[in-house]
Amino acid sequence: VVMSKSIKGLADKPDNAKTNQAWGGRFNEPVDDFVARFTASVNFDQRLYQHDIQGSIAHASMLAEVGVLSPTEANEIVVGLRDIARDIESGNFDWSIALEDVHMNIEAALTERIGSVGKKLHTGRSRNDQVATDIRLWLRDEIDGINALLSALQKGMIELASTESNTIMPGFTHLQTAQPVTFGHHLLAWNEMLERDFGRLQDCRKRLNQCPLGAAALAGTSYPIDREYTAAQLAFDKATENSLDSVSDRDFAIEFCAFASILLTHMSRMSEELILWTSAQFQFIELPDRFCTGSSIMPQKKNPDVPELVRGKTGRVNGHLIALLTLMKSQPLAYNKDNQEDKEPLFDTVDTVRDCLRAFADMVPAIQANKAAMYEAAKRGFSTATDLADYLVGKGIAFRDAHEIVGKSVAYGIAENKDLSDMTIGELSAFSKLIKDDVFAVLTLEGSVAARDHIGGTAPQQVKAAAQRALKKVANR
Numbered sequence: 507v508v509m510s511k512s513i514k515g516l517a518d519k520p521d522n523a524k525t526n527q528a529w530g531g532r533f534n535e536p537v538d539d540f541v542a543r544f545t546a547s548v549n550f551d552q553r554l555y556q557h558d559i560q561g562s563i564a565h566a567s568m569l570a571e572v573g574v575l576s577p578t579e580a581n582e583i584v585v586g587l588r589d590i591a592r593d594i595e596s597g598n599f600d601w602s603i604a605l606e607d608v609h610m611n612i613e614a615a616l617t618e619r620i621g622s623v624g625k626k627l628h629t630g631r632s633r634n635d636q637v638a639t640d641i642r643l644w645l646r647d648e649i650d651g652i653n654a655l656l657s658a659l660q661k662g663m664i665e666l667a668s669t670e671s672n673t674i675m676p677g678f679t680h681l682q683t684a685q686p687v688t689f690g691h692h693l694l695a696w697n698e699m700l701e702r703d704f705g706r707l708q709d710c711r712k713r714l715n716q717c718p719l720g721a722a723a724l725a726g727t728s729y730p731i732d733r734e735y736t737a738a739q740l741a742f743d744k745a746t747e748n749s750l751d752s753v754s755d756r757d758f759a760i761e762f763c764a765f766a767s768i769l770l771t772h773m774s775r776m777s778e779e780l781i782l783w784t785s786a787q788f789q790f791i792e793l794p795d796r797f798c799t800g801s802s803i804m805p806q807k808k809n810p811d812v813p814e815l816v817r818g819k820t821g822r823v824n825g826h827l828i829a830l831l832t833l834m835k836s837q838p839l840a841y842n843k844d845n846q847e848d849k850e851p852l853f854d855t856v857d858t859v860r861d862c863l864r865a866f867a868d869m870v871p872a873i874q875a876n877k878a879a880m881y882e883a884a885k886r887g888f889s890t891a892t893d894l895a896d897y898l899v900g901k902g903i904a905f906r907d908a909h910e911i912v913g914k915s916v917a918y919g920i921a922e923n924k925d926l927s928d929m930t931i932g933e934l935s936a937f938s939k940l941i942k943d944d945v946f947a948v949l950t951l952e953g954s955v956a957a958r959d960h961i962g963g964t965a966p967q968q969v970k971a972a973a974q975r976a977l978k979k980v981a982n983r
């Protein structure tokens with residue numbers, strides 16, 4: 507009863523316990539009230555209604571095409587279904603738990619509206635191939651929406667990278683200052699992660715885009731159906747090959763959730779860096795106030811809630827992936843009711859991915875780099891020590907020996923609280939007499955980044971060129 511409260515029209519239907527019209531024929535007693543609620547999915551799968559109706563219209567048209575329905579019958583069914591779609595859209599539809607799921611709710615409404623010809627819609631079809639079709643159609647549309655959000659995020663990220671191609675910051679390994687990089691280079695590293703995520707999403711779409719209709723319950727149907735016709739009506743690439751597989755596997759949903767898990771894992775890494783960078787200890791960036799919140803007790807606080815939430819939502823998305831993998835594990839062929847449990851994790855994954863991408867697409871282009879703080883941080887921590895070693899190698903010293911010499915000069919710098927570039931030539935040449943005045947060109951941060959001048963390197967001109975290439979890829983989708 508509590509469950510039904512959320513669904514329009516359920517509370518005023520006390521006859522929930524009647525035997526189900528769609529399958530009640532062989533039953534001697536009505537299904538238990540609790541069992542009816544336990545087995546029903548209508549309170550969540552009604553979300554599939556548009557795609558359920560789209561699939562039914564294609565199925566009815568095909569039945570008329572092959573002569574199983576008359577053109578008039580098919581037309582009445584199509585008109586009735588469109589009518590139902592409009593009513594659901596405007597909130598004028600009573601969903602009933604007694605009718606279990608979205609499929610039977612719509613079919614019953616059809617018969618109620620157009621009379622007994624409505625009972626012919628389910629000819630040569632089962633809810634098993636119907637639901638397998640609906641989820642594919644629904645997910646395909648969602649993937650296309652996610653494509654657009656992901657592309658918008660990438661575009662904003664790449665444009666910021668191009669703007670920040672000269673901005674120097676410390677690059678880290680082990681979260682210790684390693685070598686100077688440009689902020690633009692860092693942002694393009696993020697973009698590469700997203701570029702691969704985009705590819706994974708396209709792979710998922712390609713594999714799910716086959717039409718299960720015609721598989722019926724599991725074995726196919728004895729009617730002279732035209733599966734390629736239905737597939738084409740629904741813009742699928744083709745009909746699925748095997749009826750048993752068609753109604754049973756949800757690997758396409760698992761694959762989508764795997765994409766989502768990897769995407770959110772990437773976004774959690776970006777979030778973590780944004781959170782660190784906004785802290786008083788780093789002060790590398792400023793996030794606009796609209797992406798942050800304050801504290802009710804500490805007046806000075808500006809918390810990076812949006813990246814924190816994205817980082818946190820990675821947990822629920824990973825959980826949904828495990829839920830679907832576990833749901834599928836060890837299921838015998840063909841359809842099992844277990845599969846009804848595929849929807850809520852999938853729906854929530856889609857919603858979460860969309861929200862996170864939307865938040866990031868708005869927020870990332872609005873990141874303000876604090877160039878002075880980044881530059882100062884890159885100067886601390888001897889980030890050009892490798893450049894000094896490379897300089898000595900250029901003067902004929904073996905790299906291992908150069909490493910040793912520079913190590914000693916760094917120890918001296920730590921003791922004297924001096925960066926390598928702040929030392930005099932007298933101080934530096936004490937470690938090797940091969941160090942001459944020309945060393946200062948390589949010890950500057952600018953010299954260090956400019957020297958990494960190859961594909962994939964951090965030199966500003968390479969970053970600019972890489973941003974152009976990345977932008978072109980996004981534009982050509």
Ligand code: ARG
Nearest residue numbers: 547607633634637843845846
């Ligand atoms: N609501 C069901 C699901 O989501 C539809 C298929 C039910 N088929 C069946 N034979 N009980 O999986």
